[in-house]
Amino acid sequence: MTRKVDIVQIGLGGVGQAVARLMVGSSPERWRRDxxxxxxxxxxxxxxxxxxxxxxxxxxxxxxxxxxxxxGGSLADMPGGSEMSAAEAIKRxxxxxxxxxxxxxxxxxxxxxxxxxxxxxxGCVLVLSNKAPLAVDQDRYGRLMGAGGxxxxxxxxxxxxxxxxxxxxxxxxxxDEIVEISGCLSGTLGYLTSExxxxxxxxxxxxRKAKDMGYTEPDPRDDLSGIDVARKAxxxxxxxxxRMDLSEVLVEPxxxxxxxxxxxxxxxxxxxxxxxxxxxxxxxxxxxxxxxxYVARIPAQGEATVGLVEAPTASQIGSLRGSENLVAxxxxxxxHNPLTVIGPxxxxxxxxxxxxxxxxxxxxx
Numbered sequence: 566m567t568r569k570v571d572i573v574q575i576g577l578g579g580v581g582q583a584v585a586r587l588m589v590g591s592s593p594e595r596w597r598r599d600x601x602x603x604x605x606x607x608x609x610x611x612x613x614x615x616x617x618x619x620x621x622x623x624x625x626x627x628x629x630x631x632x633x634x635x636x637g638g639s640l641a642d643m644p645g646g647s648e649m650s651a652a653e654a655i656k657r658x659x660x661x662x663x664x665x666x667x668x669x670x671x672x673x674x675x676x677x678x679x680x681x682x683x684x685x686x687x688g689c690v691l692v693l694s695n696k697a698p699l700a701v702d703q704d705r706y707g708r709l710m711g712a713g714g715x716x717x718x719x720x721x722x723x724x725x726x727x728x729x730x731x732x733x734x735x736x737x738x739x740x741d742e743i744v745e746i747s748g749c750l751s752g753t754l755g756y757l758t759s760e761x762x763x764x765x766x767x768x769x770x771x772x773r774k775a776k777d778m779g780y781t782e783p784d785p786r787d788d789l790s791g792i793d794v795a796r797k798a799x800x801x802x803x804x805x806x807x808r809m810d811l812s813e814v815l816v817e818p819x820x821x822x823x824x825x826x827x828x829x830x831x832x833x834x835x836x837x838x839x840x841x842x843x844x845x846x847x848x849x850x851x852x853x854x855x856x857x858x859y860v861a862r863i864p865a866q867g868e869a870t871v872g873l874v875e876a877p878t879a880s881q882i883g884s885l886r887g888s889e890n891l892v893a894x895x896x897x898x899x900x901h902n903p904l905t906v907i908g909p910x911x912x913x914x915x916x917x918x919x920x921x922x923x924x925x926x927x928x929x930x
Contacts, residue, residue: 566601567603568602568665568928570603570928571605571621571664571665571667572606572668573606573654573666573668573669573689574609575611575672576671576672577630577631577634577671578634578671578672580671580694580721581634581672583916584669584920585606588605589627590624602925604924606622607620607622608657609622609627609640613640613648614641614646614647615646615648615651615654616643617649650680651680652683655668656683667692667928668684669692669924670692671694671920675697677698678697678709681693681709685709685713685714685717689716690716690924691713691717693719694721694916695722696793696796697796699719699796699799700795700811702810703810718924718926720922720923723892724890724892724910725909725911725915726912726915726919727908729906730800730804732892732894732906736894736896736904741897741899742865742897743895744895744897746893746894747860747861747862747863747895748860748890749858749860749882749889749890749891750798750892750910751788751793751794751910752887752911753780753788753793753911754788754859755887755890757775758856758858758859759885759887760775761847762847768844769836769840772789780888783829784832785833786825786829789818790818791817791818791819791859791872792816794816794859795811797861798861798862798869802863805865807865813869815869816871817873819839819873821836821838822838846873849875855878856875857876858873858883858885859872860873860874881893881907888909890909890910891905893905894906
């Protein structure tokens with residue numbers, strides 16, 4: 566027997582486009598054949614508009630939507646597109662009880678929180694790559710997770726395609742207890758610290774290169790502020806039961822002391838003001854036989870921290886290169902030799918693969 570799975574996707578930025586591209590081609594047919602799942606889109610939603618099909622959206626519809634968004638267009642300009650909120654698109658989709666409806670949130674920012682909450686309250690499965698709705702205040706987070714009844718999936722919010730959240734959930738399900746979770750959770754900042762330590766680049770040079778290569782957000786301050794890593798740390802903390810808010814994570818930003826209202830181009834021109842401070846820290850680490858890494862630490866009790874640390878060069882964290890991520894789970898059973906997940910923690914395609922992996926895990930019979 567084949568199970569029908571209808572998808573509403575919010576967000577068609579880089580990750581959202583990658584998710585949609587994976588749905589164009591052989592994947593849906595393979596899932597039907599191997600998993601008994603009939604998976605297809607019924608709606609795509611961006612920040613201003615939606616494309617909702619009378620039936621399923623075709624591969625041609627998906628390809629056209631991807632092309633339109635990649636060129637800066639709007640879904641409202643497409644045949645069948647209209648001005649419609651995410652909540653309205655979800656409401657229409659959730660009305661069909663002959664299928665399972667999955668809402669995928671690939672947007673950025675917490676403006677999608679209301680739509681995500683409406684999705685789970687309507688009985689939909691919610692799959693997120695968007696971290697912000699999981700980093701809202703504790704009360705709103707509790708409403709979202711409580712309404713979801715276990716149907717909120719968010720592997721891709723922490724380690725892109727790496728099995729970080731699923732590993733943590735497995736440890737908890739088997740009765741283990743977390744002592745501390747630590748690691749490098751930003752491919753962007755991992756790349757930057759490698760540029761500083763391994764290639765001897767100045768901070769300003771490293772940030773510019775990372776931006777030119779597409780490793781940073783369009784505004785690099787979104788990465789350099791450390792808030793993205795702090796959100797990931799908060800998500801992990803809440804997953805193993807800590808009640809805390811983002812403001813309780815102590816964050817050391819890698820930002821120069823500049824006016825936060827500077828335009829991006831002007832900010833990039835002033836990066837050099839932080840070169841000397843970072844170079845001094847690099848040399849200090851080298852003299853001690855260590856290397857600088859941007860590390861998150863989430864203990865079972867006490868303060869969660871995010872910032873630069875000196876790590877032994879021969880350690881697992883110290884040996885990371887480029888955009889690699891690492892998460893170490895120190896638990897009651899893995900106390901002296903932490904269970905470690907390591908691999909590429911950034912990239913639109915691997916993040917999209919993490920999203921679809923969650924979709925399949927959530928709906929498989």
